[in-house]
Amino acid sequence: MSKKASVFNIERHALHDGPGIRTLVFLQGCSMRCKWCSNPEGLRNRRQLMYNQKLCHESYDCIKACPEDALEVAPGGVTVNRERCTACGDCVESCFTDALTIAGKEMTADEVLDIVLRDEAFYETSGGGITLSGGEPTIHADFAAELLRKCKDCAVGTAIETCGHSTAGQFQKVAQYTDVFLFDIKHVDDEKHEAFTGVGCKRIKQNFEEAAKMDKRLIVRIPVIPGFNDTAAEMNAIADYIGSVGGVEMVHLLPYHCLGLPKYQALDMEYPMGDVPGMGMDTARELLHVFDDKIDARIEV
């Protein structure tokens, strides 16, 4: 039986997440709670209802359609009673302005593979393939391993975007079928890591060091977050750590942005970064010199 996972987006013609032209598959569920996460619909491992009030035309058909009485009239639209909502999707069917949408769809690895293989012709000319993202793909180890193994059987290149926070067993299971790691290293101080992501970084370091030994392509991605790791001293500590592990081909700095904010509103979730504005390119660029003489680094936008 093909394994199942909840997929919240499949993006074709992705150009920023690994070599060549790629199909990016986002799995729901994450073992971390980074304050700046821009995909809040990927945090929990289940379907969720999203409501965009800007698109609401106040027809209130959704209220009639809801079998759980989870929707109520509110000024300018409706509110979702999150306790009651089961994300069944009946209201989405009744909504004709796309104000209501469901994030997350249970799919088998074979179903995802079918979509991934549609772009084989483009992988062939560009050296691309699949990139598993999330959420955190390695916590869906059985599903991810099956999907990546089947991709490799079809000569499709494989990559994962990982925060590295899963058990050694889970990580290894997925890593064996991975050609390219896009590995997030967010901080090297355990306490600060926990304060901003909900978990320490010991396990992440272990998995990172294992990945570095595997003789595969390893790219480190560092989200640059105001108040967390945006000082030269902190970036230096990260650079030293990465340098000491070795085997890293390139570092990407990802400047903080707040584009995920509307999604938090759509999920009735509070945005932990509050009103911290997005980071300018120049601020991020100033940190690049930390990596001089240590490792190739560039800004990815």
Added chain:
Amino acid sequence: MNVGVSLEDARDWAVDGCCEPIVPGKHNTINGGCCHINLLKIFEMALNDGLNDRNGATLMPGDGVLEDFETYEQVEAAYRKQLEFYMSMVPVFDTVTSDAHAKLTPCPLLSGMLDYRIEYGHDVEEGWGPNYNNTLSICHGSVNVGNALYAMRKLVYENEAFTPAELAAALKEDFKSDKGRKIQRQLMRAAKYGNDVDEVDYMVRDSLNWYLKGMAEYTPARGGYYCPSPQTLSANAYTGEIIGATPDGRNAGQPSADNVSPVAGSDVHGATAALRSVAKLDHAYATNGTILNMKLHPTAVSGEERIAKFASLIKSFFDLQGFQVQFNIVSADTLREAQVHPDKHKNLVVKVAGYSALFTNLDPHLQNQIIARTEHVV
């Protein structure tokens, strides 16, 4: 070679005009009557018992009105009946225009440059002779017709989401009422060409083939072959003006899709999906070529690495048997800015149909259409 070109000559082919494959020197490069046929208008008339509600004329009585059609097959048959009739009119028009061209606009210089014409002793505009003679026939609205047939089959006849009468009422009032708006949303939600969904892509391919193969059956007044092509260039903007709301969810008066491009904004699964949909068409039957307009955001080609990925994208399209593609690589914001401050953007070149144009010189209708075309932000 579908139009009588030998293999030896075919290997020497070149592109003429916008996208027309020809053999240099041997082809008569005058396109003949160049009769345009508006498939989406014909489709509208097929749902209205053959009546053109703009001028009250019925040239070919239909099979009934939309409310009467109980099966999808009846819809298809009604459309094909109208299509057959209007295709049979194309050679009639071409006889008149070809004759007028020959008498009024001879091309002695061109005739002197082409093979055979001097020996043959007749101007190229007269056709015939040993040259390959193509008469171009152009159709409009083929993508919308395919999308509309698919949406009707799926929603009206398979899912029974609404009745033919409800659909007819919604089309008549241009989806203005609450009920009409809902029906429009359902029509819009049906799968659309340009997203790599086989069912609808094949519907567009098949319905386009009815025209492409149908025209190939006729012999033009100047001899040679009919070379049909769904190349609307930019005329799809004004040929849409004379058509009411259509079952693909399109509002009355709106442009139809340009050339073989997906309907503006309807291709939402990325550039690879759009290219795959287009490559599924039988381009070999479109013997005067096909045109795909695609818009990319500038970030898709920023830096060496992404330029290489862009080159791969194009190469794969041709590996998949695509015929032609052209890109506009400019952000929608820049184009909107150019609408507000045309003086600052006089040099802004965009590709429209088979030629490049200065954006600020285009009429606002066409400008909006280019902006609306899906930006494949990557």
